[in-house]
Amino acid sequence: MIQQDDIRTDMGAPENPTSYESFELEAAEGERSEWNEYTVRRGDRLSALWTNDWDLPRATLYRLLNDKDNARVLNRVRDGQRVEWQTDEEGYLTRLRIWTSRTEGTEWQREEDGWDFTRDTVENQGEISHLVITARVDGSISAALAQRQELSGRAAGALAVLLDRHLPVRARARTGDTFTLLVEQEMLPGEDEPHQLRLLAFDYQGEQLNTTAARHTNGRFYTPDGEGLLPPFDRRPFAGNYRISSPFDTRRRHPVTGRVAPHHGTDFAMPIGTPILAPADGRVTRVDSHPVAGRFLVIEHGQGYTTRYLHLSRSLVRPGQTVERGDRIALSGNTGRSTGPHLHYELHVNGRPVDAMRAELPESDSLTGEELKRFKEISSTLLAEVKQSGETRRVAMTPFSDMAM
Numbered sequence: 299m300i301q302q303d304d305i306r307t308d309m310g311a312p313e314n315p316t317s318y319e320s321f322e323l324e325a326a327e328g329e330r331s332e333w334n335e336y337t338v339r340r341g342d343r344l345s346a347l348w349t350n351d352w353d354l355p356r357a358t359l360y361r362l363l364n365d366k367d368n369a370r371v372l373n374r375v376r377d378g379q380r381v382e383w384q385t386d387e388e389g390y391l392t393r394l395r396i397w398t399s400r401t402e403g404t405e406w407q408r409e410e411d412g413w414d415f416t417r418d419t420v421e422n423q424g425e426i427s428h429l430v431i432t433a434r435v436d437g438s439i440s441a442a443l444a445q446r447q448e449l450s451g452r453a454a455g456a457l458a459v460l461l462d463r464h465l466p467v468r469a470r471a472r473t474g475d476t477f478t479l480l481v482e483q484e485m486l487p488g489e490d491e492p493h494q495l496r497l498l499a500f501d502y503q504g505e506q507l508n509t510t511a512a513r514h515t516n517g518r519f520y521t522p523d524g525e526g527l528l529p530p531f532d533r534r535p536f537a538g539n540y541r542i543s544s545p546f547d548t549r550r551r552h553p554v555t556g557r558v559a560p561h562h563g564t565d566f567a568m569p570i571g572t573p574i575l576a577p578a579d580g581r582v583t584r585v586d587s588h589p590v591a592g593r594f595l596v597i598e599h600g601q602g603y604t605t606r607y608l609h610l611s612r613s614l615v616r617p618g619q620t621v622e623r624g625d626r627i628a629l630s631g632n633t634g635r636s637t638g639p640h641l642h643y644e645l646h647v648n649g650r651p652v653d654a655m656r657a658e659l660p661e662s663d664s665l666t667g668e669e670l671k672r673f674k675e676i677s678s679t680l681l682a683e684v685k686q687s688g689e690t691r692r693v694a695m696t697p698f699s700d701m702a703m
């Protein structure tokens with residue numbers, strides 16, 4: 299068992315940007331909470347999303363649905379709609395926005411001292427523009443982007459992070475590789491730095507890798523044929539059956555102090571020395587020790603998926619190494635602040651810890667049927683732009699969120 303905040307202090311910035319789906323450039327320190335974002339998919343049910351994917355208390359949804367006018371909006375959430383929300387430190391909803399178009403939506407805000415919500419319409423004043431950027435890797439992707447005059451330094455840095463996350467994890471950029479990106483940027487009135495950047499498609503041609511991919515409404519990237527870039531995932535990172543000694547729980551209260559002490563992982567009781575296996579292909583980004591976490595390691599799987607393993611006795615991998623699903627990556631242990639031999643396992647999606655035992659995991663992340671047809675409709679426009687290489691240029695295009703609706 300471990301408290302997330304304890305690790306954070308030493309680990310510095312989380313490995314993932316706050317929302318990589320739409321990388322927010324201005325993370326104003328302290329004064330504003332992070333917005334979480336989700337685009338509703340075909341077949342989604344609000345009640346299931348609410349508790350399983352967004353990890354919000356069911357009681358809050360019931361409270362909102364009690365009001366007839368609220369229910370009218372909430373019960374009509376459909377495919378392609380964008381939902382944004384914020385929570386307080388204890389994981390309770392404070393703000394919720396449901397967009398009916400790119401520019402218009404409904405916002406609920408929790409009252410200062412209570413559990414009731416006020417409802418309002420909300421407008422997005424941002425101006426959307428699209429940019430096609432072609433560059434040649436020179437040492438690194440970020441160095442290549444930093445040379446583009448069309449991009450501010452911050453925008454170039456953010457885009458490099460985005461591209462790196464969407465490329466298949468086992469790929470490596472090499473000097474001389476070329477790539478073309480289609481980027482959507484949103485400017486707020488009176489500001490000269492983009493407020494949000496969204497990568498819509500890319501074409502990467504290199505020594506080790508040739509990939510063309512476009513964004514789908516679920517926020518993941520797929521090749522023109524609908525093959526996902528996210529590797530398949532196992533539910534548990536070990537062979538055999540070990541008991542869950544403490545489940546994922548963001549609102550868990552400390553048994554003694556009563557203070558909220560979120561548990562952002564799943565604990566499995568297991569003997570010291572049990573082999574830990576990579577649940578999916580990935581790249582090891584961190585192997586380290588911490589007074590609370592003990593010996594730990596972090597693996598990035600691409601597309602915003604990251605896993606963490608705490609209280610290990612030994613790591614069998616080193617930072618920078620690529621691993622395949624099923625590879626032995628570590629031996630479990632009892633290091634750090636731990637009350638007995640166990641593995642603490644975390645899954646993060648787009649920078650947020652999620653319940654690895656309940657989250658939807660890609661088995662083979664390929665689109666089929668209606669979903670594939672829909673992807674092809676939307677992506678053909680995006681892919682045409684990145685396939686037409688040449689100079690960096692502005693293009694006139696419908697905002698992605700409008701295409702998706």
Ligand SMILES: [Zn+2]
Nearest residue numbers: 299300565642
């Ligand atoms: Zn734990």
